[in-house]
Amino acid sequence: MALDKYQEFVEALEALDDEMRFEYILDLAREHKDDPFPEEAMTQENLMHGCQSRVWILHDADGGRHYFRGHSDGAIVNGLVHMMTESFSGLTSEEIAALDLDHVRRLNLGALTTQRQVGMMAMLKHIQKLSRQAEAA
């Protein structure tokens, strides 16, 4: 499974203490300041429901692989969105369908609350739904 990016995040988080994990997650979103999420994509249609912060996710498919891009109006959630979309981009439909709570748990590592984990799980379910819809279309 092409989970290299995911593995990189997991290893980085494991090496950091709580305080630094926070900074790391905030930096993930900051890294993309030069390539901001397109404002015209912040639509009701791309909005993911069930989050306290607003989260938009875009999906693209190419050569049987799925690619995601996302954004949130909250800085920390934005970092988590980047971590999730980058972790799980470039996978096949089967690989995406096989992702589960354990994958989320390892990304959630310490720094964040249970409620965040619920939010990240919802994000994974959303990504899985988008890839299924693309498959069916």
Next chain:
Amino acid sequence: MSTAQTIDKAAVEQPYDVEAVRADFPILHHPVYGKPLVFLDSAASAQKPRQVIEAVSRMYETEYANVHRGLYYLSDRATTAFEAARETVRRLLNAASEREIVFTRNGTEAINLVAQTWGRESLKPGDEILVTELEHHANIVPWQMLCRQTGATLKVARIEDDGRLDLESFQSQLSERTKLAAFAHMSNVLGTVLPIEEMIAMARAVGATTLIDGCQGVIHNRVDVRALGCDFYVITGHKLYGPSGIGALYGREALLEAMPPYQGGGEMIETVSFEGSTWAELPHKFEAGTPAIAQAVGLAAAIDYLERLGIERVAAHEAELLNHATQRLSAIEGLQIVGTAPGKASVLSLHADFAHANDIGLILDREGVAVRTGNHCAQPLMARLGLTATARASLACYNSHDDVEALAAALEKVKAKLG
């Protein structure tokens, strides 16, 4: 009642000892992430003093059985304690009789009870229900459901930008079509204390029935339903330092008497046969099934506790903290306090131009500071204010000036990280 008043009077003469109050709340002494807990989310649910925890434990250890059922010793003890709890709620609200106090699961259930019994019987197409823009969903959605069922219309009184009620808007929407005016005593988001005496008088002048959502208001204000002249007043236990799973509805006896039962089952009946059943006396007519017995006893212990501290003294302490917090937080550039109505109480809703409310909540959490973030079950109000979320700090009897300083320091940290 006279005893409680005497104690209150004696207590008022002594300075408020917040450290002694804090010592009564065991949870405040358990650190989070190795830091002292700064609990500023009491408007969502308050922490419980030892006196409440012990009253619930004592009930289960020494006098628990089902109520109103058995002839035996324990059942009698439990029934006596449960009905004494009802009398304590009556005293808190100064209702005329304990027949006017119905135990419910929470404030939401109390409002739904009124909607589905009094409302279903009383409303018809063309009738109107008047609420305000600052209501909690619990005081909006049950009325929307009722409107769908009966063909009545929901009207909304406006608020000003600072969070105070636009009394003219309220007055102008009252007419002979208004069958019910339902409004909060105090806003859970803005801290606004509504001029409920005037509002009740205005509503009564057009013949409307009145329901006050007192879930926040009763904690910070002395309530006298007879002096107010309202028809219904709703409270919940868990915000009042009591257990969750218990709330109460005050209803004027004549109204409750005329209303049909809410749910059917045991306890609420007088006789049952397959030809038909007859209803029990007030208030049991509205309490189908086994009630929250130990929780009611816990609620009474919480009310006793608050009255011993003195509701007015606690309110004065909270006002002092609110003043301190307002000054301290106003000095943080880019941070705005949402809701600045004169006379507001104990709630600070915060909006920052340097951080999303959720970022504030998450970073504060790591500092041991617990605040609520989001729309606070008041989406129409948030839309009115043009916001999607705020971070809300709410103050209670156990909060201190140190808590205010910890909040301010944590917010400065948020600004340093994200600003």
